[in-house]
Amino acid sequence: MDVKKSLFDNLQNFFGFDNFKGDQESIITNILEGNNTFVIMPTGGGKSICYQLPALMSEGTAIVISPLIALMKNQVDQLRAFGGNDSIAHFLNSSLNKSEIIQVKSDLLSGQTKLLYVAPESLAKQDNIDFLKLIKISFVAVDEAHCISEWGHDFRPEYRKIRQVIGGLGDHIPIIALTATATPKVQQDIVKNLGMLEATLFKSSFNRPNLFYEIRPKRDITKEIIKYIKANTGKSGIIYCLSRKKVEEVAEALNLNGISALPYHAGLDPKVRAETQDRFLMEDAEVIVATIAFGMGIDKPDVRFVIHHDVPKSMEGYYQETGRAGRDGGEGVCITFYAQKDVDKLAKFMKDKPVAEREIGTQILKEVIDYAESGVCRRKQILHYFGENFNETGCNCMCDNCKKPKKQFDAEQHLSTVLKFIQNTGEKFDDLHLLNVFLGFETAQTIAYEHSKLPEFGLGKADGELMWKSIIRQAVLNNFLFKDIDNYGLLKLTKQGKDFIENPYGLKFILNELIESAADDDEDEVKHGSGALDNQLLLLLKDLRKKISKQKNVPPFVVFQDPSLEEMCTHYPVSSEELKQISGVGSGKAMKFGPPFIELIKKYVEDNDIERPIDLIIKTQANKSQMKVSIIQNIDRQIGLEDIANAKGITYEEILKEVESIVNSGTKLNLNYFIDEVIDDDRQDEVFDYFRAAESDSIDQALNELGDTDYTREEIQLMRIKFMSELGN
Structure with missing residues (x-):
């Protein structure tokens, strides 16, 4: 039978596709011919079919080595759906019970199973090796093969033992290695470690033309993220955070602001993680907030945005994580928030690691910093990192740097100076040392090599650090220099660099605009009232009040207090939902007093053509404070305020402040059980009558009127709480 016809028939019958994408047909033919095959294909390029289809067409079972249980389950479910029976594909891992393992082995021995997914750890178990020797293996597919390399972003030591295990399963078993991210260094590691130096290499372009890349300074990040998602309602997205704690915080903040979000990290129960993944695939959740534990192999074609809340750990990680956007060729927006503080945190994590690992980690992180701080086309930088040359005109303004081009400068003289210095000093130094020399910084290295005595020392002071960083980065990016990553990242001259020294010519480089990082983003707290106060509206609101x-x-302050009115004059809430987000306004007050205020603000906004800064109205976790919920529950149980304060480890003054804040936001609390014990009825009536006639809710004024010898500040405050609760809520 014609192999080509058979290929297309199987593709159509099993997967429902009429045509192969890119190199798929050549890759599959190469595997069916029994050759070792190395596939480098970007996320969304269709890697899975490259081993699934030949497995279905070959005699025996293909072993697919995959790093994640969730990834295996996802692929096995899809294959079973395509194939119409459950025995066609199985996985063998720690999530199976004894009876399930017996069923898997039975299907394998009967020859019904065409693909068996295993984790590298499971593959290395002796009883599994002994069993696999009993079946015919068509080939072994090593998915996510970059996990083999210490230079890869997901290094897994178990991956380095795969070759040894395959050797023990039988002679001449073909291997197909697949990865979506591999720098030239990682590619070299993969073929060497798997013993497949003669493998046919299929390398697709890493360019994803539909993805838009953007780096933003990390300021008011929760507000920025919520603003973006609300402007893109109904679109699926992933937000990556570095820590589990931050994942939980961000997911909670999104939910508080009406965005359906789920957290995902390795600290959650495996069952919860699997459910979360399914809910995202089934679109029960709009957004997943995750650590990098989420996403490897997630086959959701319509993820429309990927946001990095924190700076990524590596360019490979960044490429793979952003690659989860727009896999269907549609819109894919990739926004990364960058702050020096994040870089410092990652550098701190590396301090305690072994020297070799620390050196590799430092260089990998440095590539991310160079990318984030550069003013050059993002796409050009990404592709250069993966060993691919790209002309930035092909970006079509699909990155922030091309959309808003940065300032350019004549680089011929500066580039000549850098290249000649590297040549004259024997190509033995990295970019940091070069910067120290040109900027005239005396360091242990400049002194030891006597470079502080050279004419180049300090000659770049007038141009500044920004200029020299731009020169060195773009010299690498434009192939005048290359970074020897095997050798501490030392800068070496390329043939093009040597030619330029001999025959320099005019050229322009882009001046990098370093991104300012936020002063402090730990709290991610959005402060209310950051806009300018609209005094004209304030007068109208006070008249209405x-x-x-x-x-x-009731006195005016019972309706809304002054701080609440002032906040309305910076945020212009025009719906009940927005009004509730103003401090001092809860559901109760919004319902009881809100409608006329909303109408007035709406009309004012229309009449005066005001652009509302609605993105500033962000609910924070504080609105859902555990302390407040607990206080309300304790008051409902009629527990004394002093006892609640003691239990919470706070003072009586602090508990009154908390209770008052709850009442002022519109929650009705019945404190009579407590007040009746500490203030007699006549004195209660006197204070109540005072507040009923008062223009202001000031405690100082009340003490002045009622006599501070008759009442304590706490008693007045307690009565003010009772008054506000009964009349205002």
């Missing part, structure tokens, strides 16, 4: 207070026969 006075009018309503007369109608309801």
Whole structure:
């Protein structure tokens, strides 16, 4: 039978596709011919079919080595759906019970199973090796093969033992290694470690033309993320955070602001993780907030945005994580928030690691910093990192740097100076040393090599650090220099660099605009009232408050207090939902007093053509404070305020402040059980009558009027809480 016809028939019958993508057909043919095959294909390029289809067409079972249980389950489910029976594909890992393992082995021995997914740890178990010797193996597919390399972003020591295990399973078993991210260094590690130096290499372009890349300074990050998602309602997205704690915080903040988000990290129960993944695939959740534990092999084609809350650990990681956006060829926006503080944290994590690992980690992180701080086309930088040359005109303004081009400068003289210095000093130094020399910084290295005596020392002071960083980075990016990563990242001259020294010519480089990082983003707290106060609106709101207070026969401050009105004059809430987000306004007050205020603000905004800074109105976790919930529950149980304060480890003054804040936000609390014990009825009536007629809710004024010898500050405050609760809520 014609192999080509058979290939297309199987592709159509099993997967429902009429045509292969890119190199798929050549790769599959190479595997069916029994050759070792190395596939480097970007996320979304269709790697899975490259081993799934030949496995279905070959005699025996293909072993697929995969690093994640979730990834295996996802692929096995898909194959079973395509194939129409459950025995066609199985996985063998720690999530199976004894009876399930017996069923898997039975299907394998009967020859019904065409693909068996295993983790490298499971593959190395002696009883599994002994069993696999009993079946015919068509070939072994090593998925996510970059895990083999210490230079890869997901290094897994178990991957380095795969070759040895395969050798023990039988002679001449073909291997196919697949990865979506591999720098030239990682490629070299993969073929060497798997013993497949003669493998046919299929390398697709790493360019994903539909992805838009952007780096933003890390300021008001929760607000920025919520603003972006609300402007893209209904679109699926992933937000990556470095820590589990931050994942939980961000997911909670999104949910508080009406965005359906789920957290995902390795600290969650495996069952919860699997459910979360399914809910995201089934679109029960709009956004997943995750550590990098999420996403490897996630086959969701319509992820529309990937946001990095924190700086990524490596360019490979960044490429693979951003690659989860727009896998269907549609919109894919990749936004990364960058702060020096994040870089410092990652550098700190590396301090305690062994020297070799620390050196590798430092160089990998440095590539991320260079990328984030550079003013050059993002796409050009990404592709250069993966050993691919790219002309930035092909970016089509699909990155922030091409969309808003940075300032350029004549680079001929500066580039000549850098290249000649590297040549004259024997190509023995990295970029940091070069910067120290040109900027005239005396360091242990400049002194030891006597470079502080050279004419180049300090000659770049007038141009500044930004200029020299731009020169060195773009000299590498434009192939005048290359970084020897096997050798501490030393800068070496390329043939193009040597030619330039001999025959220099005019050229322009881009001046990098270093991103300012936020002063402090730990709290991620969005402060209310950051806009300018609209005094004209404030007067109108105060008049309305006075009018309503007369109608309801309560003092104006019972309706809304001044800070709440002032916040309305910076945020312009025009719906009940927005009004609730103003401090001092809860559901109760929004319902009881809100409608006329909303109407007034809405009309004012329309009449004065005001652009509302609605993105500033962000609910924070504080609105859901455990302390407040617990206090309300304890008051419902009629527990004394001093006892609640003691239990919470706070003072009586602090508990009154908390209770008052709850009441002022519109929650009704019945404190009579406590007040009746500490203040007699006549004195209660006197204070109540005072507040009913008062223009202000000031405690100082009340003490002045009522006599501070008769009442304590705490008693007045307690009565003010009772008054506000009964009349205002």
